[in-house]
Amino acid sequence: MSLTLYAHPFSSYCQKVLVALYENDVPFEYRTLEDPSAMAELKARWPFARFPVLVDAGNTIAESTIIIEHLMLKHGGRVRWLPDDPLEALEVRFLDRFFDNDVMTAMQKPVFEAIRKDGARRDEAMAEARRVLDLAYRWLEQRLEGRTWAAGETLSLADCAAAPSLFYADWVHPIAPVFPQLRAYRSRLLAWPAFARAVDEARPFRQYFPWVRRTGTEANRQTSPACEPTGTQTSPSRQNAIQHPRRNDQQERSECRGQLPPIERVREPCAERRDQPRDRRHQPEADQADVTDRQWR
Ligand SMILES: N[C@@H](CCC(=O)N[C@@H](CS)C(=O)NCC(=O)O)C(=O)O
Numbered sequence: 001m002s003l004t005l006y007a008h009p010f011s012s013y014c015q016k017v018l019v020a021l022y023e024n025d026v027p028f029e030y031r032t033l034e035d036p037s038a039m040a041e042l043k044a045r046w047p048f049a050r051f052p053v054l055v056d057a058g059n060t061i062a063e064s065t066i067i068i069e070h071l072m073l074k075h076g077g078r079v080r081w082l083p084d085d086p087l088e089a090l091e092v093r094f095l096d097r098f099f100d101n102d103v104m105t106a107m108q109k110p111v112f113e114a115i116r117k118d119g120a121r122r123d124e125a126m127a128e129a130r131r132v133l134d135l136a137y138r139w140l141e142q143r144l145e146g147r148t149w150a151a152g153e154t155l156s157l158a159d160c161a162a163a164p165s166l167f168y169a170d171w172v173h174p175i176a177p178v179f180p181q182l183r184a185y186r187s188r189l190l191a192w193p194a195f196a197r198a199v200d201e202a203r204p205f206r207q208y209f210p211w212v213r214r215t216g217t218e219a220n221r222q223t224s225p226a227c228e229p230t231g232t233q234t235s236p237s238r239q240n241a242i243q244h245p246r247r248n249d250q251q252e253r254s255e256c257r258g259q260l261p262p263i264e265r266v267r268e269p270c271a272e273r274r275d276q277p278r279d280r281r282h283q284p285e286a287d288q289a290d291v292t293d294r295q296w297r
Contacts, residue, residue, distance in 0.1 A: 002029075002056070002057055003026065003027070003028035003029065003054065003055070003056055003075070004028065004029040004031055004054070004055040005017065005018075005021070005028050005029070005030055005031065005052055005053075005054050005055075006031045006033060006038055006041065006042040006045075006051055006052060006053040006054075006055070007030065007031070007032065007033065007051055007052040007053075008032060008033040008034065008051060008205070009032065009198070009201040009202040009204075009205060010202045010205035010206070010208055011033075011051060011052070012104060012107075012108075012164035012165060012167075012168055013050075013051065013052060013064045013104070013164070014051055014052040014064075015163065015164040015167075015195070015198040015199075015202065016064045016068070016160045016161055016163070016164050016165075017052045017054070017064050017067050017068060017071075017160070018052075018194075018197075018198045018201075019159075019160050019163055019192070019194040019195050019198055020067075020068045020071055020072075020079075020081060020157075020160050020194075021071065022193075022194035022197055022198065023077070023078075023079050023155070023192075023194040024071070024075070024076070024077025024078060024079055025077065026071060026075050026077060028054075033051060045060045046060060046062050048062075050062065052064060052067060053067075054067045054070065054071075056070065056074065064100075064160075064161075065093075065096055065100070065157065065161070068081050068157050068160055069081065069082065069157070079154075079155050081155075081156055081157040081160065082156065082157055083151075083156070088151070091151060092150075092151045092156045092157050092158050093157070095150045095151060095156075095157075095158035095161070095162075096157045096158050096160075096161045098136075099150075099158065099161035099162045099165045099166075100161055100165070102132065102135075102136050103133065103136050103162075103165040103166065103169050104161070104164070104165040104168075104169075106128070106129045106132035106133050106136065106169070107129060107133065107165060107168050107169040107172045107173075109125045109128065109129055110122060110125040110126040110128075110129045110172055111172065111209070111210055112125075113125040113126075114210035114211060115210050126172075129172055129173055130173045133169055133172070133173040134173070136169075137175055137176075137179050137182055138179070140179070140181075140182045140185070141178075141179045141180075141181050141182050142181075144181040144182060144184075144185050145181055148188065149185075149188075150162050150185075155192075159189065159192075162185075162189060163189040163190075163192065163195040163198075164195075164198075166182075166185070166186045166189065167186065167189070167190065167195075167199065170186060171209070
């Protein structure tokens with residue numbers, strides 16, 4: 001067996017596949033796209049250059065969902081990512097599509113807009129993300145009632161998609177306290193060892209995310225470089241200093257152990273576009289979590 005994964009630790013779709021590999025202890029060679037030669041190899045195999053891409057005994061497999069299904073069919077492991085029952089499998093596939101198409105896509109758009117050189121659509125993109133994510137959060141809040149995982153009591157492909165999409169969606173548009181089921185589910189995902197490992201591996205790359213912000217009344221009161229107004233330009237080294245306070249790293253580690261930190265969580269990344277400059281940063285306006293609270297109360 002020879003498996004090679006072309007992936008970047010910070011990429012949400014790569015994390016989706018990494019959790020499936022880690023959970024089932026599937027051995028593979030990790031070709032990180034931080035290495036330019038790995039990117040060149042990826043492009044030679046998949047001209048769209050989207051990642052992750054799996055190479056299995058010379059065969060190229062793209063698309064995160066297909067990669068996970070391929071792993072299940074060809075490499076087994078204790079967790080089966082789709083149920084044997086076709087109708088139950090259909091529901092898991094639906095949830096996988098929901099997390100990719102509705103949560104992940106909504107979350108990524110404002111991130112990409114914030115990274116773009118002109119950034120002309122970034123406010124519009126953020127407003128749209130908030131609208132769609134609110135719909136998704138509200139739908140999930142009901143859906144998760146009485147369920148441990150997205151499809152029920154066992155892990156599935158849907159949870160592989162849910163973990164990175166909700167992880168990063170909360171950074172773009174915080175999941176308000178009026179969604180306790182959803183917040184608890186996200187905490188369970190963060191406490192899932194396979195996903196906690198993926199989150200840890202991505203920590204060194206958080207500066208790729210276009211902004212970091214704090215939430216909660218205390219954070220909004222503070223005059224902090226992390227709350228600089230929209231459009232403030234800060235040098236990359238200064239940004240890194242702002243984006244990686246140790247205290248907040250520790251807070252998120254406690255989140256990975258299943259405890260929600262009180263307030264003031266650092267909000268970070270989702271996906272990376274390798275063709276965009278990394279020194280273009282955007283700090284959004286005041287946090288909207290309290291607005292969302294009022295909206296759904
Ligand atoms: N539908 C694809 C989406 C993959 C995707 O969009 N990956 C992002 C990284 S998270 C990417 O390749 N971005 C680079 C680009 O689009 O140029 C999948 O499920 O694998």
